[in-house]
Amino acid sequence: MIRELREWKYLALLAGLLIAGVIEPLAADWSDRTQILASFVVVGINLGVFLVIFEQRWERGLAFFLVALALASAIVRETLSGWAPVAAIAYHCFALLFLGLAVAVILRRIFHQETIRTDTVVGALCGYLLAAAAWANAYALIYLLRPGSFRAADAIAGRLGDWHFQRFLFSYFSVTTLTSLGYGDITPIGPLALSLSWLEVVFGQFYIAVVVAQLVGLRLAQSIKPGN
Numbered sequence: 001m002i003r004e005l006r007e008w009k010y011l012a013l014l015a016g017l018l019i020a021g022v023i024e025p026l027a028a029d030w031s032d033r034t035q036i037l038a039s040f041v042v043v044g045i046n047l048g049v050f051l052v053i054f055e056q057r058w059e060r061g062l063a064f065f066l067v068a069l070a071l072a073s074a075i076v077r078e079t080l081s082g083w084a085p086v087a088a089i090a091y092h093c094f095a096l097l098f099l100g101l102a103v104a105v106i107l108r109r110i111f112h113q114e115t116i117r118t119d120t121v122v123g124a125l126c127g128y129l130l131a132a133a134a135w136a137n138a139y140a141l142i143y144l145l146r147p148g149s150f151r152a153a154d155a156i157a158g159r160l161g162d163w164h165f166q167r168f169l170f171s172y173f174s175v176t177t178l179t180s181l182g183y184g185d186i187t188p189i190g191p192l193a194l195s196l197s198w199l200e201v202v203f204g205q206f207y208i209a210v211v212v213a214q215l216v217g218l219r220l221a222q223s224i225k226p227g228n
Contacts, residue, residue, distance in 0.1 A: 009052040010106075010123035017129050025168045059105055063098060070094035077163070085144065088163060092141040099134035103127050107211070116215055124211045128178070131207065135200045136174035140167060142193050149190030156185065178204040 020042040054060045070091055077087035106127040113120055142149050143166070152160060152169075159165045173186050177200045188197045 008119050010119045010126050013053060013126045014122055014129075017126065017133075021171075024164075024171065053102060053105060059101070063101060066094050066098035066101065070098060084163075089141060089144050092137040092144070096134055096137040096141065099130050099137065103130045103134060106130070110211065111214060121215060124215060127211070128204075128207060129175075131203065132174045132178045133171060135178065135196070136167070136171040138196055139170040139174060139188075139193065142190070142196070143170070146190055146192070149188060149193040151187050151189050153185040174200065177201060180204065 023042055051060070054063045073087045073091035073094060077084050077091060080087070106123055110120060110123055110127070139150075143160075156169065160169070169186065176182050177197055180201055188194045
């Protein structure tokens, strides 16, 4: 079972990310108690899958450390109202570091592979989505520190005070920025937010170009090997 999971680890990760991506926006309209439960489900899904991604001891140790701090910050934010602002900032900091580590590990593994499998391609997609999630936490962190850094459409501006909806909204904004889509319903107006936005666009284009080139190169190398 563990061996099969390792062979399809990126597919398992993609499934976890998709489940988390569906639960997070729905939780924004649920009760407070259900929102807390949904947060634990999302953290549990990602933690279980990331255990497969982080294979080396130091990777797992650092990943556990960051996840534990992020989870503790989320619990403090939900239970101690007086510490909620500080806990939210801490949560996004640790989540940003954790997701950045996950992207780095996935990319390093892809670039060290000598053969390409379906799961390798899925891994490239997972890295892309995790990068968007990392940037989303960076945007949320900026918003908490400098609320005037973003301008949102009237239909959603009133809900930015809801932390759960806020997390989903910046995840949505990050994906549209990474893919250079940009609907304009939320836009960066602060200097730091603007800088991060164009950096994410550049990263998104660079990621696609470099990773796709790597995968194509691996495929070509496989095709010219004797016996293929």
